[in-house]
Amino acid sequence: MKSTIITIGDEILIGQILDTNSRYISQALNTLGVVVAERTSIGDNREQIIQTLDRALTSSDIVIITGGLGPTKDDITKHTLTQYFGSELYYNEQIGEAVRTLLAKRGIEFNDLNRGQAMVPRCCTVLNNAHGTAPGMWFERDGKVVISLPGVPFEMVHLMEDEVLPRLREQFTLKSIVHRTMITAGIAESILAQRIAQWEEALPSVLHLAYLPAPNVVRLRLSAYEVEKEEAAQLIDTQFELLRAIIPEAIVGFEGATVEEAVHRWMIEHNKTLSVSESCTGGAIASKFTAMAGASAYFQCGVVSYSNDAKCDILGVNPDSIAKYGAVSEQVAIEMALGACRAGHSHYAISTTGIAGPTGGSVEKPVGTVWIGIATPEKCFAVCKNCGTDRGQIIQRATAYAIKLLYDSL
Numbered sequence: 001m002k003s004t005i006i007t008i009g010d011e012i013l014i015g016q017i018l019d020t021n022s023r024y025i026s027q028a029l030n031t032l033g034v035v036v037a038e039r040t041s042i043g044d045n046r047e048q049i050i051q052t053l054d055r056a057l058t059s060s061d062i063v064i065i066t067g068g069l070g071p072t073k074d075d076i077t078k079h080t081l082t083q084y085f086g087s088e089l090y091y092n093e094q095i096g097e098a099v100r101t102l103l104a105k106r107g108i109e110f111n112d113l114n115r116g117q118a119m120v121p122r123c124c125t126v127l128n129n130a131h132g133t134a135p136g137m138w139f140e141r142d143g144k145v146v147i148s149l150p151g152v153p154f155e156m157v158h159l160m161e162d163e164v165l166p167r168l169r170e171q172f173t174l175k176s177i178v179h180r181t182m183i184t185a186g187i188a189e190s191i192l193a194q195r196i197a198q199w200e201e202a203l204p205s206v207l208h209l210a211y212l213p214a215p216n217v218v219r220l221r222l223s224a225y226e227v228e229k230e231e232a233a234q235l236i237d238t239q240f241e242l243l244r245a246i247i248p249e250a251i252v253g254f255e256g257a258t259v260e261e262a263v264h265r266w267m268i269e270h271n272k273t274l275s276v277s278e279s280c281t282g283g284a285i286a287s288k289f290t291a292m293a294g295a296s297a298y299f300q301c302g303v304v305s306y307s308n309d310a311k312c313d314i315l316g317v318n319p320d321s322i323a324k325y326g327a328v329s330e331q332v333a334i335e336m337a338l339g340a341c342r343a344g345h346s347h348y349a350i351s352t353t354g355i356a357g358p359t360g361g362s363v364e365k366p367v368g369t370v371w372i373g374i375a376t377p378e379k380c381f382a383v384c385k386n387c388g389t390d391r392g393q394i395i396q397r398a399t400a401y402a403i404k405l406l407y408d409s410l
Contacts, residue, residue, distance in 0.1 A: 001174055001226070002037040003029055004056035008049065008067035008077055009151055012041045021066045021156055028160055033174035034062060035225055044068055049080045053146070061144050062168070067151030069134035071113040078121070078137070081148055085139055087123035091115075092135075095126060099133045124148075127163040131155050136163060145171070176229035180236045181212070181221040182243065183257045184250040186404050189213045192247070199243055204235060215393075216400035217252075217259070252407075259400070259407050260288045266410050267298035267348075274406075275344030276302040277315055277336045279327070280354035280370060284399040300344030305336065311353075315339025328353050328365055333382035337373035348409075349375040350402050354387070356394045370398040374409050 005025050011017050022039045029036055037060055042048045049068075056063045068077030082089055096118035100110045108114075117133045120126050127136030127147075132155040139146040147164055149156045168174075184192060189211055193200075200209055206227060212219035222239060224232035244251055252259050267274055276286045286302030289295050303314055308327055311317040317335040325331045336351035354370030361367035368389055373382040383405060387397035 001033065001062065001172055002035045002060045003062040003064065004038045004040070004060040005029075005036060006049075006052055006056065006063065006065045007039075007041045007151070008044060008065060009041075010043045010074075012067075013043050020153055021151065024153070024157060025064055025066070025160065028165060029062075029064075030177045030179070032165060032168060033176045033226065034168070034172075035177065044074050044076055046076055046080050049077065050084060053084060057141075057144055057146070061172075063144070063146045064164070065146065065148045066156050069148065069150050071116055071133070077148060078119075081124075081137065081139065081146070082121040085121060085123050085141065087121040089119040090122050092118050092120050092126060095120065095128075095135050098128065098130075102133060127159055129155055129159055130162070131158045138164075138167065175226040176232065178224045178227060178229055178232040178236060179221055180233070180240070181219050181255050182240055183217060183219055183252040183254060184247060185217045185252050185259050185400075186408065187218065187247065187250045189218050192218050192250070196243060196246055199239075199246055203239060206232070207236065207239065214400075215397045216404050249408075259403050261292065263403060263407050263410065264289065264292050264295065264298075268294065272348060273298050273300050273344065273346040275300045275340040275346040275349045277340035277343075277349065277351045278302065278304050279306055279311070279336070279352055280356045281352045281395050281399050281402070282306070284395055285350055285352065285402055288399065288403060300346040301340070303340060303343060311336060311339075315343065326365070328355055328369055328371055330371055330382040330384065333371035333373035334375075334380050335373075337375035337380055337382070341375045347377055348406065349373075350406050351375075351382075352398055352402055354394070354398060356391045357389065358391060368394050370394065370401070372398065372402045372405055374405050376409055 005022050007019050007022055012019050019041055026036045042052050068075045099114055099117050103110050103114060125138040127138055129135045132150055132152055134150040136159045137148040149159050206224050208223045210221045222236045252262055278285055283304045289299050305311045305315055308322050312319050315336050316339045317332055321331045321335055333351050333353050337349045340349035340351060351373035352370055355361050355365060355367050357367035368387045370385050370387050371382050385401045387394040
C-alpha cells in the first residue's frame, strides 16, 4: 500500500516555516504499514495542485494533503478539490455550528469568512476538526483515497489520530513496515561500508539497508516493507547480531542511542566523575551531558577557557607551554584536561583547543585544527583532528570526536 504526502503553501517554499507535517504523517503511516512513496511541497496554485494530484494518484493508493484550507482568498485547496472531483460546495450545518461555538469560546465574531469554513464539497466525507475551524475532507475514487487536512500542525495531528488513521485501518488490509537502526561511531561511512560489505551482500532480499551519516556517527537502518511484523523483526535482530561480531567496537546502541548517553550510563554505573574544559567548542560538550537527566551524579564542572589567560588562571596551564607550543597544541590540550580534573576533583576529563575560524588559521595549523585532550586515572593524552572549514561544522565535529574519544578510553 503506497502513499503520497503533499504539503501546500507558499510559506513552505520560501522557507518561512518548516514542513513538520510531512514528517509526522510519514511516521504515522509507516507505523500503520503504509509505504510513503513520495513527499512533495507545492505552492498555492490551482494548476500545480491538480498536476501534482494527478501524478500522485497514478502511483499511490492514498494521498494526504495538508494546507490551504483557511478562510482567506489565498487558501484555494478546498475549491480546487471540489472542482477536481466534479462536485459543488454546500453549507454543512453541523460544521457551521461547531465553528460558531469554537469561535464564541475564543471571543471571535462569526463572520462570512468563518461561515465559509463550513462550505464543503458534497462528494466528500467530512472529518470533524475539534481543534480548529477547517474540517478535514475524505474523497474516494476508483478505490483510492485523497485526504485533505488543515496545515496547522496540532489540528492536523488530532485529525490524523482521531479520524484518518482509524478509517485507514478499517478500510484497508495492511501488512507491517519494520525499521530498526543500529548506531555506530568512530568509523567513517566509506570505511564502515568496506568492512561490512560481505554482510551487506548476504542480506536477505526482503531487508533494505540505509547508511545515515552524521558527525562521527553512522546509523545503519534495516527496513522491511509490507511484511509480517514478528518475522521481520526477528530477521532484523538476527542480522544485527551477525554485524555485532564484525564491528563490536563501533556499536553504540540502537534507535536514538548516542555516544554521550553511553558515557552517561557508564559513569553512573561505575561511580566515576567527569569534568570538561573547552576552548573552541564553547561549552558544546558540557551541554551534551548536562542535557541528560541524572548528569548531576557524575558531571562535576565545565570550564569555557576561551582566552589564554583563562587557560592559565583557571586551569593552571603553564604560560610557557602556550608561548612555546601555541594555545592550539598537544601540550596545552593535555594541561587543560589535567586542569579540568583538578578543578572538578573528577576521575575523567575532556579538553578542546582549536581554530574554529573563519580566521586565525595558518599553514601549520589551518582552520579546523582541534586538539582534544583526555584525562583518565591512568593517563592523559591528546589527539589532533581536522574538523572541516565551516565554524559550525568544526564545533559540531570536534564535540562528537571528543565524546567518542572519551567513550573509547572507557
